[in-house]
Amino acid sequence: MRLVLLSPPGGGKGTQAKRLMKRYSVVQISTGDILRQEVQEGTEIGRQAASLMEKGELVGDSVIIEIIRRRLEKEDTKNGFILDGFPRTIAQAGSLKKMLEEMNLPLNGVISLEVSDETIIRRLGGRRICRDCGLEYHLEFKPPKSSGRCDKCGGDLYLRDDDREGVISRRLKVYREETALLVDYYQREGLLYRMDGEGEIDKVFEEIINKLG
Ligand code: ADP
Ligand code: ADP
Ligand code: ZN
Numbered sequence: 001m002r003l004v005l006l007s008p009p010g011g012g013k014g015t016q017a018k019r020l021m022k023r024y025s026v027v028q029i030s031t032g033d034i035l036r037q038e039v040q041e042g043t044e045i046g047r048q049a050a051s052l053m054e055k056g057e058l059v060g061d062s063v064i065i066e067i068i069r070r071r072l073e074k075e076d077t078k079n080g081f082i083l084d085g086f087p088r089t090i091a092q093a094g095s096l097k098k099m100l101e102e103m104n105l106p107l108n109g110v111i112s113l114e115v116s117d118e119t120i121i122r123r124l125g126g127r128r129i130c131r132d133c134g135l136e137y138h139l140e141f142k143p144p145k146s147s148g149r150c151d152k153c154g155g156d157l158y159l160r161d162d163d164r165e166g167v168i169s170r171r172l173k174v175y176r177e178e179t180a181l182l183v184d185y186y187q188r189e190g191l192l193y194r195m196d197g198e199g200e201i202d203k204v205f206e207e208i209i210n211k212l213g
Helices: 013-024 031-041 044-055 061-072 090-102 117-126 165-179 181-188 201-212
Strands: 002-006 027-030 081-084 109-114 127-130 136-138 192-196
Touching: 002 013, 002 181, 013 027, 013 081, 013 109, 013 201, 027 031, 027 061, 031 044, 031 061, 031 081, 044 061, 044 165, 061 090, 090 181, 109 181, 109 201, 117 127, 117 165, 165 181, 181 192, 192 201
Parallel strands: 002 081, 002 109, 027 081, 109 192
Antiparallel strands: 127 136
């Protein structure tokens, strides 16, 4: 299974990607996660990306495309992959198409998770991540058993810098101006599955599985 997950920030891409990854025994490829890792390790890419990410701007297409090219070359993508947060621009989608054609690995589909602006703001404001194991929580929708602590490892839960109010509005604007164009793009490619992303996590997952067959 080779899929792209498309949604505004907080639409549920990461949450659904983790479930789909298990279901289809494929890898999740999140450009956001890869970039945050680069920032943490202080690499050249990380240094370039950090200030853009903090402001809610997109990282340059050439950097992102190179990250994906290298990631797709790894052996573990043979069984398939879930692209989470990539592509985000028409240029990225065009490069992906070329890459996958060369590798003879066409996409099975693009899942577009549709959510309202109110939902986005509630989801991002309440998102918390474990500093130690990376597990994700939500204060309202997926709360940890003990406040501020990870259920799995006891690690400290934190709010992403770019999940703060001022940055969320910028990310939404960037989504509307750049990434939303991909809905039409993939519709024309005949790959788009439009999904209501507002329901509960398990319900959205079921609907995706039903659509994919
Ligand atoms: P979310 O899933 O909440 O929208 P991500 O974790 O996917 O956020 O991305 C965090 C940030 O990383 C983005 O705001 C952007 O700065 C950068 N980023 C991630 N993926 C891409 C991409 N494909 N193109 C450009 N920038 C990206
Ligand atoms: P994205 O990767 O698109 O930015 P996430 O999957 O990280 O989005 O979800 C953002 C936040 O919303 C997380 O805290 C997650 O636990 C929560 N969340 C995701 N899907 C749902 C849902 N269907 N209902 C309620 N909360 C959700
Ligand atoms: Zn943890």
